[in-house]
Amino acid sequence: MHDYKVSRLFDIPFKTKHVIIRQEVMWSPPPANKVKFNCDGSTVGAQSCGAVGFVIRDSNSTFLGAISSNIGHATALEAEFSACLLAIETAMEMQLNQICLETDSIRVVNAFRKNTGIPWQMRVRWHNCLKFCNNIDCSCVHVLREGNQVADALAKNGQGLAMFSSQWWSTPPTSILAILYRDSIGLAYSRLSTVKFCPPFVFEVLFAVFALFFKLFDVSGSGCTWFF
Structure with missing residues (x-):
């Protein structure tokens, strides 16, 4: 749910799992x-x-x-x-x-x-x-x-x-x-399979990028100030 909210916030396409019935299996x-x-x-x-x-x-x-x-x-x-x-x-x-x-x-x-x-x-x-x-x-x-x-x-x-x-x-x-x-x-x-979705680590990378951004810049309402 957290990943979904982040994807909506930044307008990132979010792929969910889809269950597919591959085959009907029965004992004979x-x-x-x-x-x-x-x-x-x-x-x-x-x-x-x-x-x-x-x-x-x-x-x-x-x-x-x-x-x-x-x-x-x-x-x-x-x-x-x-x-x-x-x-x-x-x-x-x-x-x-x-x-x-x-x-x-x-x-x-x-x-x-x-x-x-x-x-x-x-x-x-x-x-x-x-x-x-x-x-x-x-x-x-x-x-x-x-x-x-x-x-x-x-x-x-x-x-x-x-x-x-x-x-x-x-x-x-x-x-x-x-x-x-x-x-x-x-x-x-029913023999089921699922379609894989975008792995969670993609969002972890995204968070790391934003964390780096806030570390390098002082973000304020008037603009950005370099720390170095």
Whole structure:
């Protein structure tokens, strides 16, 4: 507001932020006879405490299960990989043979397709999971963050769990009911972007110029007197 008043005082064009809807993003169910795992990782704090979450749904958008898990210290990339690994390991336990993994991490998708870029401490676990995926009907696809809201909420929930503990739901927790319903009816999320405006430092420079002016000149009603 202060910058705006100054711009009006000196008749300086003032550019404001404009929000633009770039894309409509929605979650889509998997093909018939397949189940979809939406996975996400989360990190918070200076020590990067990591958590993961995933949700399982079928082609009718029916909820089949979900998990939140605290994985301790982890980088953002490690959290994303851990979420996908945990989803695959759960698919093994459930003896599923037609699955679709969906994540908002392009690096995880590239690792799945090209087997590159895996964090070194996860390589053995990753290759074991990939071996399982190669023997079943399994795909890994990228989704924009707006289409991965349920997994995002579950991963953030994991931040509140005890270190290295997990919570499994066989019925939907109340915290994600609204998002699940929104996904089931195909209601889209808007992916927004903003138009940048003139940065605040422009006004700081302007103030500095005026401060210098008043320092060099004695401004009075009769005119200006040099100090030097």
